[in-house]
Amino acid sequence: MQLCPHAIVTNSSRDQYSKYSRWVTEIIASKVPRFEKASIDEFYIDLTGMDKFFGTSKYARELRQHIMDETGLPISGGLSSARFISKMATNEAKPNGFLEIAHGKETEFLWPLAIEKINGVGRQTEQHLKSFGIYTIEDIAKTPLEHLEKIAGKWGESLWHKAHGRGSTEIITDWEQKSMSHENTFDKDHTDIEFLHKELVRLTEKTAFGLREDQKMTGCVTVKIRYSDFETTSRQETVDYTALDDVLIAKAKDLFNKTWQKGRPVRLLGVRFSHMIPISMQMNLFENNIEKLNLYKAVDDIKERFGSKSVTKAVISPQKKAGG
Numbered sequence: 001m002q003l004c005p006h007a008i009v010t011n012s013s014r015d016q017y018s019k020y021s022r023w024v025t026e027i028i029a030s031k032v033p034r035f036e037k038a039s040i041d042e043f044y045i046d047l048t049g050m051d052k053f054f055g056t057s058k059y060a061r062e063l064r065q066h067i068m069d070e071t072g073l074p075i076s077g078g079l080s081s082a083r084f085i086s087k088m089a090t091n092e093a094k095p096n097g098f099l100e101i102a103h104g105k106e107t108e109f110l111w112p113l114a115i116e117k118i119n120g121v122g123r124q125t126e127q128h129l130k131s132f133g134i135y136t137i138e139d140i141a142k143t144p145l146e147h148l149e150k151i152a153g154k155w156g157e158s159l160w161h162k163a164h165g166r167g168s169t170e171i172i173t174d175w176e177q178k179s180m181s182h183e184n185t186f187d188k189d190h191t192d193i194e195f196l197h198k199e200l201v202r203l204t205e206k207t208a209f210g211l212r213e214d215q216k217m218t219g220c221v222t223v224k225i226r227y228s229d230f231e232t233t234s235r236q237e238t239v240d241y242t243a244l245d246d247v248l249i250a251k252a253k254d255l256f257n258k259t260w261q262k263g264r265p266v267r268l269l270g271v272r273f274s275h276m277i278p279i280s281m282q283m284n285l286f287e288n289n290i291e292k293l294n295l296y297k298a299v300d301d302i303k304e305r306f307g308s309k310s311v312t313k314a315v316i317s318p319q320k321k322a323g324g
Helices: 014-031 056-071 083-093 106-110 123-130 137-141 145-152 155-163 193-213 245-259 281-287 290-306
Strands: 034-039 042-046 077-079 098-100 180-190 216-227 232-242 266-274
Touching: 014 034, 014 042, 014 056, 014 232, 042 083, 056 077, 056 098, 077 083, 083 098, 083 106, 106 137, 106 155, 123 145, 137 155, 145 155, 180 193, 180 216, 193 216, 193 245, 193 266, 216 245, 232 245, 232 266, 245 266
Parallel strands: 077 098
Antiparallel strands: 034 042, 180 266, 216 232, 216 266
């Protein structure tokens, strides 16, 4: 606030963000044959073949209106022959609009736009292309492919094809990996809460490391307990989409404490993450934890270089008090 006194500060709504993300996902899943959840608030939908029955334009518009009516959210959308064009059309339609690019009209839409409108063209690439007199997507299209490859390297060919309206239509339907988990069967049964919490932290940390390595966030945590008589129980709860150790460890401990029958010997502990989506900036914005995420990634790098035991977390037993 000292650096930006005119900023408008509102209460955090990260819990609502995850709730509405799941709500929209459920609606889309019930209405379309194939879709991809590209981030917490972005979806690609394949409507191929729908024109025979409903008309893709009509169906896409009705679906958008249905989501708005059900959730009360503003929804921006784009419809085209390629996913990158649909994303660009969506960006142009914001806020709360819908833009359809008819087949055959791709370059008519693309060419007047500035090069930075292409998803993936960052500030550095933008400045580099402009230094060669390339300012619009039409400039890219009219640059000989061989020359563009010399300017932009391997990405030059991709840029050239995109400038001509050619792009992938593939929808990644397995975007939500079923689960990611780790568990450990002990050599002997344990009832020591300090040991069990320490093992729970280790398993959660290990699974979260894999989560970030795959560039994913999780929306559901499950803790599994197997007792000495092999009776197995588990408890799961949804969480705001995250990839941060401290949030996931806190939830894992909470689930364990709710599930474990105190004093009963434990033979196995397990932690599983599910409802996984690609990592996105929304996690940073709503949790205000970009520094924390970068810290965890730095720790991940250390572990990759020097081994998983090179950095570990301290655990304080709830039965002991720290001295002054």
